[in-house]
Amino acid sequence: MGLYYEFFAGGGMARAGLGPGWSCLFANDIDPKKASTYAQNWGAENLKVEDVSNLKSSDLPGTADLAWASFPCQDLSLAGSGAGLSGKRSGTFWPFWNLITDLSKEGRAPPIIVLENVRGALTSHDGKDFTAIGSKISHTGYRFGALVIDAVHFVPQSRPRLFIVAIDENYPIPNQLTEHRPQEITFYKTLRKAFTRLPSDVAGKWVWWKLPLPSGRNTLLSDIIEDEPKAVEWNSFEYTQKILSLMSPINLEKVEKAKRARSRRIGTIYKRTRPDGKGGKIQRAEIRFDDIAGCLRTPAGGSSRQTIMVVEDGMIRTRLLSPREAARLMGLPDDYQLPCKYNDAYHLAGDGVVVPVVRHLSEQILESLLAVVMSNQEEAA
Known part of the structure; x- marks a missing residue:
């Protein structure tokens, strides 16, 4: 079973999507109303209601296999303020990543990380915000790639969202999880343009993830x-x-x-x-x-x-x-x-992540990455 930290947890929709194959070690959200709903549905045992910028690595128990972070989108959204990663809300990416860096120094950084946000994060400030995120990920020792998945393939709602999936560069990536170019269904042009903006050292850590879509949505x-x-x-x-x-x-x-x-x-x-x-x-x-x-x-x-x-x-x-x-x-x-x-x-x-999308991402990519991580850990032991 995989262990994970859930940041910006909201009502626990990522938790609902990851499913029974994963166990939550720690969940965090700043909003007491959302946290109350999280506790109603999942319990409050591993939940800490606090601003992410006030968290320390010592607040995070054990060693997780995955860190999931659906950080706020308002400053990156096309309908938002345009502040980008300098904004008060979307800028919470920075203290979150500081926690990952601190965990890395302690030798217990999660080998798998997923960031979820609006697709405007690809183009915010002419792509500079996405480049900044990619640079932080790659310089901390991860390979990464991005997918834009529209929830309309799973539920009757048009909701394209960006998913950045990263894995510790010390772990091999199974060939069946990657391809040589982005898929048309994952907003090819937007992703391709974001990729071409990356500095060469960051682009060298890039992965084109392969994500087959479900056969068809059966709900109207x-x-x-x-x-x-x-x-x-x-x-x-x-x-x-x-x-x-x-x-x-x-x-x-x-x-x-x-x-x-x-x-x-x-x-x-x-x-x-x-x-x-x-x-x-x-x-x-x-x-x-x-x-x-x-x-x-x-x-x-x-x-x-x-x-x-x-x-x-x-x-x-x-x-x-x-x-x-x-x-x-x-x-x-x-x-x-x-x-x-x-x-x-x-x-x-309205502030959450679509549950079946998370489930699909977990089944098609994350669980395979987890298997690699656990196999390597067993061999090291």
């Missing part, structure tokens, strides 16, 4: 939408008309097409600020009817919360996505305990 958005949701109510007729009034002719035509269909149609709506054609800005409601939800976000404002529209027999109803529906879009089971307050539950989901 309509499968997870509740007729009688908890924690949310259906909007009034007047409010639904207000949403429709924010739509462009193209989006209104999508609604009309759904009304003409003979089957029940479910769409998802985000409010966005768009140019008004007169040099100003206007708020628009944009809808999709492809049975896939837009990427969940943290509910910083009303525009960040996803609205669903149900069109049936010519009638239109709208409401916010419910917390349980949001959790299902993250691949969490229905027995997963969510916070009682709407915003807390939605924030937990």
